Amino acid sequence: MxxxxxxxxxxxxxxxxxxxxxxxxxxxxxxxxxxxxxxxxxxxxxxxxxxxxxxxxxxxxxxxxxxxxxxxxxxxxxxxxxxxxxxxxxxxxxxxxxxxxxxxxxxxxxxxxPGITSASATMYAGFSVTERLISEKCLICTPTAKLVEFAAEPLAQISQGGSVVIYMGMERLEEVCQTFLAQGAAATLPVAVIQWCSWGRQQKVVATLDSVVAKVHEQDLHNPALVVVGPAAGKGAERSWFEQLPSFGKRLLYVTDQPMTFSEMTEYTAQGIDFYPYFVGDAYDERFDSLHQRWASDLQDYTVEYATPAAKTAFLKEQGGRR
Missing domain, CATH: 3.40.1010.10 (Tetrapyrrole methylase, N-terminal domain)
Structure with a gap:
């Protein structure tokens, strides 16, 4: 059964x-x-x-x-x-x-x-949503369904000594910020926007209620992203332990004709690498064909490394010489 x-x-x-x-x-x-x-x-x-x-x-x-x-x-x-x-x-x-x-x-x-939620993973961006004497409460919410109900929450009050953690809020970021300001929140209240939190491709903007929308547009951040409003978010302005990893931000397409274990793959991600394995030759697995197709446009931004010369030959043949 x-x-x-x-x-x-x-x-x-x-x-x-x-x-x-x-x-x-x-x-x-x-x-x-x-x-x-x-x-x-x-x-x-x-x-x-x-x-x-x-x-x-x-x-x-x-x-x-x-x-x-x-x-x-x-x-x-x-x-x-x-x-x-x-x-x-x-x-x-x-x-x-x-x-x-x-x-x-x-x-x-x-x-x-259960799994670890993005609100906990803000530590990859350099701060925790709760911190003694700075942020001693936390509201996890989303404005996607009914913005009216979202605006009815005491957002400004909570963000004075806590964090408001907003999931799926990027499409309404400007409205969200205006809601805080309309409730009396200070224009200088810190806001952190973290895109792809805890991935090697993680990016963030740390600004204030009156400047975050412009900075998000300037850096072209988009979904999936987490928005955190409150004093703790300001600590994200410094580089985090994750962002200081030697290979943080590297996007690696690793082409191999040899099997890899999960532990071997996470040796790469543990260095801050956005890692994508691509198996060819004897290690080819047709189940991942549709995944490769969905990721095709993203993979153009990856650096390609080959485990063996044979893996390179097989991959280039498969790609029609495009790489």
Missing amino acids: GKIYLVGAGPGDPGLITFKGVQALAQADVVVYDRLVNPVLLYLAPETAELLYVGKSPQKHTMGQEGINQTLVDLGQQGLNVVRLKGGDPSIFGRVGEEAATLAAANLAYEII
Whole structure:
């Protein structure tokens, strides 16, 4: 009898997945994964596991939530072990409650495995959302559904001695800042915007309520990004421990004809590298073809390294000499 595992993949650094998450992936027959899942994590699944992408991005959904729910039911009814791999913590704006309710209604066995959420990963950007005597409370919220309800919260009051952590707020950043100002928050209140938090591609803007919108446009930051408003966010202006890693910011497409373990892959990400493995030759795995296609435009920005001359030959032949 199979089981469905609703698993938090963490914010991006693949090393942040929980041990229980690793265990679930190791026994998966199918992995149903989201757009914000680091692809390195997919290599924790058995070579026999099916990899099913159901990612959702703004204005473009591969599969709607109802379709995802039904897919989980269909797979579960086949007696398969299914891992629903979701970015961050599935209980923080991850709609895990809807998926769990659907599975319960279908009388299917399931388990929820929490993950590390982006609000915790702000430490990769140089600050914690709570800090003694500076930020002693925290509100995690989103303006995506109803901005009116968002504006009804005492945002300015909370941000005086705490942090307001805003998920999925980039498309309404200007409105969000105006809401704080309208409630009486100081124009100089620190705001941090962190894009791809804990990935090697992490970027951030640390500014104030009256300047952050312009600086975000200037640096061309966009989703996925976290917005943190409050005094603690100002500490992000300094380079963090993560941003000081020797290879932070390097984007590496590693082409190899040799198998790699998950531990070998995370040796790269632990150096601050945005790492993407690409297997050719005897190590080729057709399950990742669709993933490569989705990442194709991003991969143009990566530095290419080859494990062997044979791997280079195979890759260039596959790419038609484009690289």
